[in-house]
Amino acid sequence: MPRAIISPSVLASDFGHLNAECKRMIKNGAEWLHMDVMDGHFVPNITMGAPILSCVSKGVPGIFMDCHMMVAHPERVCWVNDIADAGGSLYCFHLEATSEPLLLIDAIHERNMKAGVAISPDTPSTAITDEVADAADMLLVMTVYPGRGGQRFLDRCVPKVSELRARFPHKDIEVDGGVGPKTIGPCADAGSNVIVAGTAIFGAEKPEEVIALLKSTVETAQAKAAGRS
Ligand code: DX5
Ligand code: ZN
Numbered sequence: 561m562p563r564a565i566i567s568p569s570v571l572a573s574d575f576g577h578l579n580a581e582c583k584r585m586i587k588n589g590a591e592w593l594h595m596d597v598m599d600g601h602f603v604p605n606i607t608m609g610a611p612i613l614s615c616v617s618k619g620v621p622g623i624f625m626d627c628h629m630m631v632a633h634p635e636r637v638c639w640v641n642d643i644a645d646a647g648g649s650l651y652c653f654h655l656e657a658t659s660e661p662l663l664l665i666d667a668i669h670e671r672n673m674k675a676g677v678a679i680s681p682d683t684p685s686t687a688i689t690d691e692v693a694d695a696a697d698m699l700l701v702m703t704v705y706p707g708r709g710g711q712r713f714l715d716r717c718v719p720k721v722s723e724l725r726a727r728f729p730h731k732d733i734e735v736d737g738g739v740g741p742k743t744i745g746p747c748a749d750a751g752s753n754v755i756v757a758g759t760a761i762f763g764a765e766k767p768e769e770v771i772a773l774l775k776s777t778v779e780t781a782q783a784k785a786a787g788r789s
Pocket of ligand 1: 569571572596704706708711736757758759760
């Protein structure tokens with residue numbers, strides 16, 4: 561079973577103090593930081609790109625930047641190179657945004673980043689072929705429509721996590737969107753092990769408690785699943 565990893569989404573942080581916010585989350589138990597890159601094309605919003613990520617990686621040494629690329633044409637060499645140069649650790653692109661996922665995964669690996677493949681709520685899990693999943697390091701099941709934080713969790717996306725976990729028992733499977741103490745249960749039971757949460761963590765009075773709860777819920781579900789097999 562891949563281990564439980566909590567990746568707070570900085571979209572819900574105080575962007576005016578981004579480095580301090582990342583450090584605060586690491587101190588509170590976060591292993592990864594989820595960086596939502598939006599380009600105003602794949603999604604209507606614009607958030608941050610390589611120049612900002614580069615400041616974060618310099619200001620927060622050792623940070624693991626889980627870059628969620630909500631961009632059109634994620635296969636463009638400039639995107640991959642810029643994010644790699646900025647210190648990105650994982651480059652997760654949307655399957656809906658490219659026709660060459662395998663080539664893109666190779667390009668990401670060539671720049672020494674982990675490769676992630678994301679699917680939006682209307683994309684079935686079967687759109688991720690065995691070949692693509694085997695090449696990728698992580699699969700991301702969106703539990704809201706990409707584009708903004710603070711949306712309501714879509715339960716109907718959860719079965720896709722179970723389907724992917726059944727096909728790929730050892731792969732990192734991430735959930736993103738509306739995840740928090742109230743919605744982690746079904747995600748964990750379905751088999752996701754990388755948990756993104758923005759509002760639920762940054763909006764909490766005690767983020768360390770939320771991070772610990774999300775992690776322990778995944779670990780408990782994993783122990784239960786291991787007992788069954
Ligand atoms: C949505 C983003 C998410 C979002 C999660 O487009 O990909 O990462 O920031 O935020 P919450 O947890 O507030 O839904
Ligand atoms: Zn995201």
